[in-house]
Amino acid sequence: MLQVDDLVVRYGSAVALDGVGLHVGRGEMVALVGPNGAGKSTLVNALSGVVRPAGGTIRIDGRLAHVPEGRQLFADLSVEDNLRLGAWRSRNRDPRRIYEVMPVLGEMRRKAAGSLSGGQQQMVAVGRALMADPDVIAIDELSLGLAPIVVADLARHLAQLNSERGMAILLIEQNARLAFDLCQRAYVIESGRIVAEGDSGELSRSPEVARAYLGGITGSDTETLLERTAE
Amino acid sequence: MSSFIAYLVSGIAIGCTYALVASGFVMIHRVTRVVNFAQGTFAVVGGMATASLLRHGLPHGLAEVVALASAAALGLLIGVVAIGKPGTPPLSSVIITLGLAIGAYAGEVMIFGDQPLSFTMAHGSTSFLGAHVDRQLFVIMGVTVVSYALLQLFFGRTYVGKALTACSSNPYAARLSGINPSRMGLLAFAIGGALGGLAGVLITPIQPVSFDSDSLLAVNGFAAAIFGGLMHPSTALLGALVLGVSESMIGGYVGASYEIEVALVLMLAIMVWRAARTPVMAEEVA
Ligand SMILES: Nc1ncnc2c1ncn2[C@@H]1O[C@H](COP(=O)(O)OP(=O)(O)OP(=O)(O)O)[C@@H](O)[C@H]1O
Numbered sequence A: 001m002l003q004v005d006d007l008v009v010r011y012g013s014a015v016a017l018d019g020v021g022l023h024v025g026r027g028e029m030v031a032l033v034g035p036n037g038a039g040k041s042t043l044v045n046a047l048s049g050v051v052r053p054a055g056g057t058i059r060i061d062g063r064l065a066h067v068p069e070g071r072q073l074f075a076d077l078s079v080e081d082n083l084r085l086g087a088w089r090s091r092n093r094d095p096r097r098i099y100e101v102m103p104v105l106g107e108m109r110r111k112a113a114g115s116l117s118g119g120q121q122q123m124v125a126v127g128r129a130l131m132a133d134p135d136v137i138a139i140d141e142l143s144l145g146l147a148p149i150v151v152a153d154l155a156r157h158l159a160q161l162n163s164e165r166g167m168a169i170l171l172i173e174q175n176a177r178l179a180f181d182l183c184q185r186a187y188v189i190e191s192g193r194i195v196a197e198g199d200s201g202e203l204s205r206s207p208e209v210a211r212a213y214l215g216g217i218t219g220s221d222t223e224t225l226l227e228r229t230a231e
Numbered sequence B: 001m002s003s004f005i006a007y008l009v010s011g012i013a014i015g016c017t018y019a020l021v022a023s024g025f026v027m028i029h030r031v032t033r034v035v036n037f038a039q040g041t042f043a044v045v046g047g048m049a050t051a052s053l054l055r056h057g058l059p060h061g062l063a064e065v066v067a068l069a070s071a072a073a074l075g076l077l078i079g080v081v082a083i084g085k086p087g088t089p090p091l092s093s094v095i096i097t098l099g100l101a102i103g104a105y106a107g108e109v110m111i112f113g114d115q116p117l118s119f120t121m122a123h124g125s126t127s128f129l130g131a132h133v134d135r136q137l138f139v140i141m142g143v144t145v146v147s148y149a150l151l152q153l154f155f156g157r158t159y160v161g162k163a164l165t166a167c168s169s170n171p172y173a174a175r176l177s178g179i180n181p182s183r184m185g186l187l188a189f190a191i192g193g194a195l196g197g198l199a200g201v202l203i204t205p206i207q208p209v210s211f212d213s214d215s216l217l218a219v220n221g222f223a224a225a226i227f228g229g230l231m232h233p234s235t236a237l238l239g240a241l242v243l244g245v246s247e248s249m250i251g252g253y254v255g256a257s258y259e260i261e262v263a264l265v266l267m268l269a270i271m272v273w274r275a276a277r278t279p280v281m282a283e284e285v286a
């Protein structure tokens, strides 16, 4: 579904991505975690063609949608117009399918997107990306600014689309615990290189990953959460 | 009293042509952040092309439509040169449009000659509140109202209009949604060309237009557009009417034409006022 090999991206002389390889299969939900400045946003910007790679290959089967870092809505336009513009490349511009999964968006569909709270804007950003009926969706910071209950809600919808329609998901998260809970597999990126990858459960038990991303807590907490999501 | 009415109506009509030029500035600036200095050129091409097509025997209606299409095509062409290369900084694009506007003089003289051209659209005058008013002035006002209404509908109701607004509001997000902001920028240039061309078509019957008439229209249109921070067509319309009426009154009562001077002073005043009030201008240039 999504296959990235040896991807190199430079900003001037600075190397932001240095031979990154990554794979997300059909119906898979994969996390990408890493510290600030590791190159996560650069990677998704390369996927959507906004930054041009200096080397490597990107293969996407089908349509990719990208929920950008920092929401990036069309502030002067209404929520509904934002959603409809998400479907620019697809034929179905009816936002009702999004209102079904995110009823709050339906309630505020006439409001200017710029007048919403940060969390509400994030929901619009996710909704707009889903309007493209993507085969792969890359979400740059899902939980940013959202109340935990909203994150859980969104995550449930995404998981549903993931299992029902086989939509592949690449989830970028600062909150590594959340990411490991939601995704079967994860990649850890540091300074433009993938430094660890594998089963989320195993990664969260690895001492280095736990120290860097889970506040030093390995094992049990996350495991119980993982079991819950697996059910 | 009757001369006041005559000056007022004529000022509003002239203001309408400034408004059309201004809306072209706004249209292009909103989507591309480029101030298109060739905006007056579109008016010259629209007016001169109509006049010369009529002379070659084309009927009214067709001549105007062909002239508008030429202005739109010229807009597209200037757009391609000014913003066609991805990553051109807006300031470079601005300079390119300035260069093209000056370069266009040569082409205009070659095609249309160096003498002012004019034609008649609506014949004669009519009595309005005790004043004799050219019928053409009412044509100008009517067409401007309709054009503004159509623009409003285009941006408020159509998908492409929304996409243009999206590119103006967040080109990065527009790209992520699959919209091509460069292509939208070219569309804006074409529409801006048609709007400028329309101003020329409307004004030529009352003010003969020659190759170098662009600066008067461009300066006035730009001053009006500045009124709305180069972003709001409706505020630009207001600015244009203020300009047109003040110039007409000064011309009528003082007895000389100070169009450019009035426009420049007003523009300066607005810029100083805006700069003092908000940092908007600074942000938009940055
Ligand atoms: N437009 C740019 N021009 C120059 N350098 C950039 C640009 N964007 C990012 N960088 C650099 O590339 C590196 C990776 O940045 P990136 O935004 O991809 O990190 P990130 O992993 O998304 O970080 P964060 O978690 O803070 O969002 C950083 O060192 C950053 O300074």
Ligand SMILES: [Mg+2]
Pocket (backbone or CB within 6 Å): A040, A041, A042, A069, A140
């Ligand atoms: Mg980032």
